[in-house]
Amino acid sequence: MKDSTEKIITDARDAVSLMSAQKGRKLTYHVTTFGCQMNARDSEKLSGVLEECGFMPEEDEQTADFVIFNTCTVRDNADQRFFGHLGSICAVKKKRPDMIIGVCGCLAQEDKAREKIMTSYPQVDLVFGTHNIFDFPALVLKVLSREVTTGKGHIISEVWDDTDMIVEDIPVKRNYKFKSGVNIMFGCNNFCSYCIVPYVRGRERSRPWQDILQEIRHLSDDGVIEVMLLGQNVNSYGRGLDDGISFAALLRKVAKVEGVKRIRFMTSHPKDLSDELIEVMASTDKICRHIHLPLQSGSTRILNAMNRHYTKEQYIDLALSIRERIPDIAITTDLIIGFPGETDEDVDDTIDVIKKVAFDGAFTFIYSKRTGTPAASMPDQVPEDKVKYNFDRVLSVVQDMSRERAALIEGQVKEVLVEGINRQDSSLVTGRLSNNMSVHFPGDASLIGKIVPVKLTKSMGFYYIGERGDRKNG
Ligand code: SF4
Numbered sequence: 068m069k070d071s072t073e074k075i076i077t078d079a080r081d082a083v084s085l086m087s088a089q090k091g092r093k094l095t096y097h098v099t100t101f102g103c104q105m106n107a108r109d110s111e112k113l114s115g116v117l118e119e120c121g122f123m124p125e126e127d128e129q130t131a132d133f134v135i136f137n138t139c140t141v142r143d144n145a146d147q148r149f150f151g152h153l154g155s156i157c158a159v160k161k162k163r164p165d166m167i168i169g170v171c172g173c174l175a176q177e178d179k180a181r182e183k184i185m186t187s188y189p190q191v192d193l194v195f196g197t198h199n200i201f202d203f204p205a206l207v208l209k210v211l212s213r214e215v216t217t218g219k220g221h222i223i224s225e226v227w228d229d230t231d232m233i234v235e236d237i238p239v240k241r242n243y244k245f246k247s248g249v250n251i252m253f254g255c256n257n258f259c260s261y262c263i264v265p266y267v268r269g270r271e272r273s274r275p276w277q278d279i280l281q282e283i284r285h286l287s288d289d290g291v292i293e294v295m296l297l298g299q300n301v302n303s304y305g306r307g308l309d310d311g312i313s314f315a316a317l318l319r320k321v322a323k324v325e326g327v328k329r330i331r332f333m334t335s336h337p338k339d340l341s342d343e344l345i346e347v348m349a350s351t352d353k354i355c356r357h358i359h360l361p362l363q364s365g366s367t368r369i370l371n372a373m374n375r376h377y378t379k380e381q382y383i384d385l386a387l388s389i390r391e392r393i394p395d396i397a398i399t400t401d402l403i404i405g406f407p408g409e410t411d412e413d414v415d416d417t418i419d420v421i422k423k424v425a426f427d428g429a430f431t432f433i434y435s436k437r438t439g440t441p442a443a444s445m446p447d448q449v450p451e452d453k454v455k456y457n458f459d460r461v462l463s464v465v466q467d468m469s470r471e472r473a474a475l476i477e478g479q480v481k482e483v484l485v486e487g488i489n490r491q492d493s494s495l496v497t498g499r500l501s502n503n504m505s506v507h508f509p510g511d512a513s514l515i516g517k518i519v520p521v522k523l524t525k526s527m528g529f530y531y532i533g534e535r536g537d538r539k540n541g
Contacts, residue, residue, distance in 0.1 A: 069236060075204045076119050076238075082211040083121035094132040095125035101149055102139025104333055105297050106172055108248035109200055110137045113171070115238035116203045120211075128152070129159050133167040135193075138174035140263055142435035149174060157190040167210055169193040171200065175226060176267035179438065185222055196226035197268050201237055243486065245516035246329075247291045251279055251317065252298035257336060259363075260374045260441040261406060261434065264299055271300070273308050276317050280324065287326035290516070293484060294321065296332040302339035315343040322353045328518060329484060329501065331355045337362070337385055338376040349392045357503040358389060361401035362424075365417035369406050372445070379416055386424040397427035397472070397502035404461055405434035405454030407445035414457040418464050427472045427502065428529060429465040433458055470528040473504065477526040480536035481506075485514040500531075508533035 087094050096117040100110040113135055114124070125131040134156055139145040153170070160166045168191045174180045176196040184191055193210050195202070202225070209223055241247050254269040255262075283294055296317075298304060304314035314332075321330055330353050337360055348354045364370050367378040377385075386398055402417060421429070433454055436443045481500050489495035489507050496510035498521070507530065508521050522536035 072204055072237065075208050076116070079120040079204065079208040079211055082208070086211070087121070093123045094121065095130070096122035096133040096135070097125045097128045097131035098135050098137060099128055099152060100137045101145050102137075102141060102173065104248055104295065105250070105299070106137050106139055107242070108250060108297060109172070109197075111239045111241055111248075112200060112237055113137060113203060114240040116207060118240050119238040120204070120207055128156060132165075133169070135169035135171065138170060138172035140172075140174040140177055140180065140267060140437070142432065143437075144435070146174060146180070153184070153188055153191070157188050160190040167192045169195075169206075169210070171195045171197075171203075173197060173263070173267040177263070177439075181224070181226060185224065189222070191222055194222060194224040194226065198227040199225060204237060241291075243516075244290050246293035246295070246484070246486075247286050248295045248297045249279060249282055249286070250274065250298070251296045251301060252304050255299035256303070257300060257376075258374060258441075260372060260445075261403065261437065263437040263440055266439055268299065271303060271306065273298075273304050273306065275308060276305075276310075276312050276320060279317065280320055283321055283324050283327060287324055292327060292516070292518070293329035293331065294327055296321070296330065298332075299334060300336040300339060301332050302335050302341065302344065313341065313343060315341060315347040318344070318347050318351065318354060322351045327353065329353060329355055331357065331503075333359055335360050337382055340385060345389055345392050348389075348396075355503065356393065356395050356501045357397045357399070359399045359401075360386065360389075362417070362420060362429075363401060363403050364406060364409070364413065365420035366409070366413035367416075369409055369413050372408060373403075373406060373442070379420060383420060383423050390424075395502070397504065398424060399428040399503070400424075400426050400430070402429050402431045402461060402465070403434050404431060404458045405449045407434070407442055407449065408447040409434075409449055409457070411453075411457065414461060417461060421461070421464050421468055425468055425472055426465065427504075428469050431458065431462050431465055466528070470526075473526040473528055473531070477523055477531070480520050480522045482518050483508075483521040483533070484518050485510065485516065487515055488512060505530040506533045507531070508535065510535070 083094055098110045098113050100106050122133055128134055136149055138149045156168060170184055170191055175194050184194060193206055195206055252273040254271045255265045256271045258265050301314050304317055305312040335358060362382055363373055365379050483498035483500055483506050485496050485498040487497055489497045494509055495507045496514050497505055497507050499505055506521055520536040521533040523531040523533050525532040
């Protein structure tokens with residue numbers, strides 16, 4: 068950490084201990100996260116900073132002293148869920164005016180949403196965006212150093228329009244001791260016509276590979292055995308860097324870091340996925356047997372309107388060549404149903420791709436109109452009943468396909484990284500296969516963070532029931 072950040076955190080810690088002394092108890096925080104893996108990683112930074120400042124974690128959003136919402140705006144229901152939470156927490160603050168409420172993330176980056184927060188929720192204390200999260204220690208100090216929060220609203224709002232800075236050097240509290248996300252790039256240049264991300268996360272910026280490797284070495288020294296390399300489009304990693312490194316070359320370097328046993332990455336844009344990447348995945352055991360490759364639509368006409376830069380046939384060829392080169396890989400995808408102008412025939416094309424590629428899993432979403440994107444003003448928005456009909460058709464094929472795929476390895480023994488005690492049954496532990504499927508099997512806390520062989524005794528469609536195995540099979 069830089070000296071200036073350390074000084075800010077020390078000052079914030081002093082302010083927190085003074086407030087704790089006045090209350091006669093420790094101050095607490097809660098971070099509520101909406102959205103993707105990148106937000107989850109950002110939330111680990113928010114928690115890390117708040118703990119360094121002296122706040123203690125609190126499970127219950129409603130009772131914490133400092134509540135921060137890390138928002139997502141990819142779909143309308145994420146917006147609605149956030150405003151639901153915000154409304155109820157603001158009602159709590161009317162009774163406890165010294166509570167601190169912060170809002171950050173993608174939604175805070177949107178002018179209209181931010182205006183709504185500032186005008187309709189005066190109980191909010193702090194609003195900041197995606198570009199200056201590294202400044203969170205200073206923002207915490209600013210909030211703490213104001214006159215006592217009155218609940219009458221004098222919101223600190225610091226949202227930047229854009230940035231070319233990459234600052235990762237702030238405290239992080241990892242959710243798992245043995246695995247961690249690592250940001251390798253930020254932003255997106257693709258401007259898919261339905262997507263708000265390029266507008267709220269800014270242009271694509273890759274981190275120098277030297278910084279990424281240094282972070283991964285530190286994580287490994289700290290007990291991390293699985294890393295997830297994160298970016299909106301990891302396949303274009305390296306563009307704009309002086310040494311012209313590719314994502315495949317980065318993976319090769321990460322695979323050499325001692326102690327790292329598993330490498331995952333998210334997300335891959337099909338148009339940028341190279342043969343070099345397939346080759347590296349095929350030849351490097353440490354790279355997990357899973358690729359998330361968003362299709363979005365199987366209709367070339369709709370893909371064109373989505374500005375995705377590939378056709379139905381190109382996607383199928385790519386997916387099948389990955390399967391051919393890496394037979395045990397799981398391919399998962401994202402699908403959007405109800406994009407403007409989509410017909411039943413277009414959805415038939417999507418179903419055709421699902422069957423030909425045989426996806427191991429798919430996140431199926433109803434198209435959500437995002438103001439400010441080109442798709443929002445396209446004619447022929449699809450009526451709700453038609454969307455629902457096609458959504459159900461697609462979902463049923465996706466589920467059948469995933470069940471079939473999962474059954475293929477039933478009975479085999481596979482390596483599983485144990486992630487925790489099962490939430491429903493404490494005699495079981497839950498872990499993940501290299502192909503990202505979950506397995507529940509008898510075990511205890513001593514297994515958490517270890518990779519153990521497990522026999523997949525029963526496939527349940529999208530997870531397995533297992534038992535400890537004694538041999539590795541594939
Ligand atoms: S690749 Fe497309 S869908 Fe993904 S973040 Fe960029 S614009 Fe959005």
